[in-house]
Amino acid sequence: MGSDLIGVWIAAFLTLGIMSFLYKDNPWYKFSEAIFVGLSAGYWFASLFWQSLHAKFWANWSPAVQSLFQGQFDYNLLYTGAGILGLMMLLRLIPPIGWISRWPLSVVVGGTAGLYLINYLVSNAVRQIGSTIQPVVTFPESIGWINSGGVIIGNVLVFAVLIVSLGFILFGRNTTIDLPTPTKLFFFLIALVACALGTFYSLSMPLNLTGLIIFMGVFCGLIYFFFSKEHTGFFGGAATVGTWFLMVTFGASFGYTVMSRMSLLIGRIDFLLVEWLKVVN
Amino acid sequence: MNFWKALLAIDRRWIFLFVFLALAVPMFLNVDFDLSISREVQGLYDALDKLQPNSKILMSFDYDPPSAPELQPMADAIMKYCLKKKLRIIIMGLWPQGPIQANMALNRAFLEEDINRDDYVYGVHYVNLGYQAGNEFVIQRMGSAFYEMFKRDYTGNRYEELPLMRGIKNFNDIDFSINFSAGYPGTVEWVQIAVDRFHVRLGAGNTAVQAPQVYPYYNSGQVVGLAGGMRGAAELEGVFARFDGGTVDYKDKGTKYMLSQTIAHAVVMFFIVVGNIAYFVIGRKDKLKASK
Numbered sequence: 416m417g418s419d420l421i422g423v424w425i426a427a428f429l430t431l432g433i434m435s436f437l438y439k440d441n442p443w444y445k446f447s448e449a450i451f452v453g454l455s456a457g458y459w460f461a462s463l464f465w466q467s468l469h470a471k472f473w474a475n476w477s478p479a480v481q482s483l484f485q486g487q488f489d490y491n492l493l494y495t496g497a498g499i500l501g502l503m504m505l506l507r508l509i510p511p512i513g514w515i516s517r518w519p520l521s522v523v524v525g526g527t528a529g530l531y532l533i534n535y536l537v538s539n540a541v542r543q544i545g546s547t548i549q550p551v552v553t554f555p556e557s558i559g560w561i562n563s564g565g566v567i568i569g570n571v572l573v574f575a576v577l578i579v580s581l582g583f584i585l586f587g588r589n590t591t592i593d594l595p596t597p598t599k600l601f602f603f604l605i606a607l608v609a610c611a612l613g614t615f616y617s618l619s620m621p622l623n624l625t626g627l628i629i630f631m632g633v634f635c636g637l638i639y640f641f642f643s644k645e646h647t648g649f650f651g652g653a654a655t656v657g658t659w660f661l662m663v664t665f666g667a668s669f670g671y672t673v674m675s676r677m678s679l680l681i682g683r684i685d686f687l688l689v690e691w692l693k694v695v696n
Numbered sequence: 697m698n699f700w701k702a703l704l705a706i707d708r709r710w711i712f713l714f715v716f717l718a719l720a721v722p723m724f725l726n727v728d729f730d731l732s733i734s735r736e737v738q739g740l741y742d743a744l745d746k747l748q749p750n751s752k753i754l755m756s757f758d759y760d761p762p763s764a765p766e767l768q769p770m771a772d773a774i775m776k777y778c779l780k781k782k783l784r785i786i787i788m789g790l791w792p793q794g795p796i797q798a799n800m801a802l803n804r805a806f807l808e809e810d811i812n813r814d815d816y817v818y819g820v821h822y823v824n825l826g827y828q829a830g831n832e833f834v835i836q837r838m839g840s841a842f843y844e845m846f847k848r849d850y851t852g853n854r855y856e857e858l859p860l861m862r863g864i865k866n867f868n869d870i871d872f873s874i875n876f877s878a879g880y881p882g883t884v885e886w887v888q889i890a891v892d893r894f895h896v897r898l899g900a901g902n903t904a905v906q907a908p909q910v911y912p913y914y915n916s917g918q919v920v921g922l923a924g925g926m927r928g929a930a931e932l933e934g935v936f937a938r939f940d941g942g943t944v945d946y947k948d949k950g951t952k953y954m955l956s957q958t959i960a961h962a963v964v965m966f967f968i969v970v971g972n973i974a975y976f977v978i979g980r981k982d983k984l985k986a987s988k
Contacts (some may be wrong), residue, residue, distance in 0.1 A: 466828075537888075546917070554927060587772050650819050672904065674925050677719065678926045685765065
């Protein structure tokens, strides 16, 4: 109990020391900061030594070497390679042969890149693209195939309009499609009927506004980062909308960050009022 | 100096004082918040609720004391719920202090009247495998063999001596996983490896800073539920209290400190709005002066 009490008082002393920086820089703050940095460095050194170097390397390699002397081969002898790479990393401390440290570094970078290439491609690209392009109207399970067809047409039309818009944005007036008038009329009628059917059935279904907004956000955000075409006209407008989406995203992140920092401060105030001063239950 | 210029020139230490008071004073009040439950938190509750007694749940505590104000209330609430529901709990950590935070959650849960410590046997009903260095490579290795990463548990018991672990070879033998994460390694790595490679069902509790990074994983179904920051913790406490019959006291620091959060946010927003108004008013006056 006595040691706990001393610990609480030391923690309170150091907490207030760190907080005193908010008033102005002072020796109490510097003292607390130095203790914090020193303790952290010591803790991490001990942790890495025992948890990584000893537990991962020495505990596996040392018995393997002993087995070798007894005439037995242990696959853990392969850790010798890891040990050599580790020693090569330390050669950075000897400037004339410091260049050798680049070799183990290249193994680390190459291995990590190889692992992350697949991980990020699957988790952060493929899966995210899949969740970005969602149906604009959702399918209730009870609807029949005719209605489903209408919903599909509705969805296809919405995305077709977006893609055609993108085509006009990217290629604009550089291309002209010259078709005979009866063919144009035929396509126009087909489009009209499809549009009417799609709109009629789509409007009778629950609209996935979130999906549409996310798609528009991604679409306009990508346009903002497309610098091969001048941001003017419709393209510029879409880029501006992309900027708004980016601002909303940054704002949400900022809000969450404020909440996080407030929580940390609450944690320290909680310690001061509850555990140290004991004025709050 | 006019009013607006004086406002812009205010010493920032006054703002610090206001924020401190906004956080500290509500702590003396005993206000019970009844928060609306977001679909992310509801998803996490639903996933836990569907588990049958004796289902095996893996909890990875990937945070340390600095992030405890946000994550510990979540961990406490989930630990109470899992123990009460008689789930088999396997604890681990990719951060050195994680398993210690887990023990704190266990001890708090055992203080509840309805969760009798004597009914739970270490190694049979719950186990703390401890910390393992190696970040995401630990998750990768666990995909083929838990044993290779945790030959001994937190207290030094051998893996094969723990009855709970005898039937567990890899993620296929785990019914549900939860990750409490404050950064790297954390939820992102669990999603990339455990979820997308080994098809683990994952719920996440994150610090507020990390939550926006994890939300896309929720929308894509890679995590089944998500609690972000202290608000997420308060919601979790609320949803457990609402649906678990009230026999266990779930509402704790997450709920209690939401009043402080709310008032402090109001203070910050007030200063942002007033500061911007002052900036534009002064800018307009300066422009008028320049035009004259």
